[in-house]
Amino acid sequence: MSSTDSSTLPKPTPPCWLADVRTESTFEEIPVIDVTAAFSSDKKERRELADRIRDSAINVGFFYLKNHGIPEATITAAVEAGKRFFALPESEKMKIDIHKTANYKGYTALLAENTDVTGNGDLHEGFDIGWEAKDLASGGAVTEDRCGEAGNGAGGAMQGGNVWPEGLPGFKEAVLEYYHAAFALGQALFPLFALALELPERWFDDKTTNPAAIMRLLHYPPQDPTKLNEKEIGIGAHTDYECFTILWQDPCGGLQVQNTSGKWVDAVPIPGTVVVNLGDQFARWTNDVFKSTPHRVINRSGRERYSIPLFFGTDYNVLLEPIETCVYPDSPPHYEVMTAGDYVKSRLDATYAHSAPASNI
């Protein structure tokens, strides 16, 4: 046998940056990370922060961020705006039913969404928007769609502007103010994820030139824990569709994250933090190096629960190709390559299929 026979060579291993970080045991709690250094001019500080994010992204898929920079007053105003919207009569909200609009903008009624296909529908209502400039804010109606512009951000399958409720003064301004603050945080996170993947810090810049970021205001009515219907919980077990989600949640609690042993770990609300979790676009980009962790919500608090997720992906016309630092002999590409827009649209189509009018199917 020659000394170069492949059977005598050591088994191929993941690159050391990954092998050193991945732990064998599952997680029991969700790390809290101070994100202040994201805005530091000192590369060493940014690198250390990226290392913490890498650890959580590989082993948990969830982390809390403190010192995230979204002003408390901006959060409060957006939550109050959401409460006013959800308090409108159903007939008013249904005027901007998500099924009437181009590509999932507007109002989602209770049980209209079904994130876990084994369920009957999710016990929450929502209001969805995509990117929109703040200075366009005025009144109601349909607004411009920046993702539909020619160029790298072309919307493709996800093209379509926002729709706004009529007769809610200040609603649009408060919602867009929060959107832009959370969006700025998301833009600051991409370079950290790049460093975490051993890529140049600005690697995602040309893939995030036009913002593919969907934000939702969510309202979960309380559920009586003694009469819980497992098929109609606040949001059924699911993974998110984009690269990462920035979630503000109120103090009611109810968000749970599934660890690799199948146990549901509570993502207890921590004042002054947002929760960040990785989604399926990142699982695709990273060939499953980053975890897209299943989660769900059951509002057992006895109170109305409100939350605001912002789902941040790459430009819709960018191909979700496995990043070279994440492909190695033991782990060839796991996924079919498609554009981010086609991918998100296919997931949304599946989520809303059971409530779509027959003419949409």
Ligand SMILES: O=C(O)CCC(=O)C(=O)O
């Ligand atoms: O409301 C929450 O806490 C989580 C929402 C969520 O998981 C989602 O909208 O994808």
Ligand SMILES: [Fe+2]
């Ligand atoms: Fe989610």
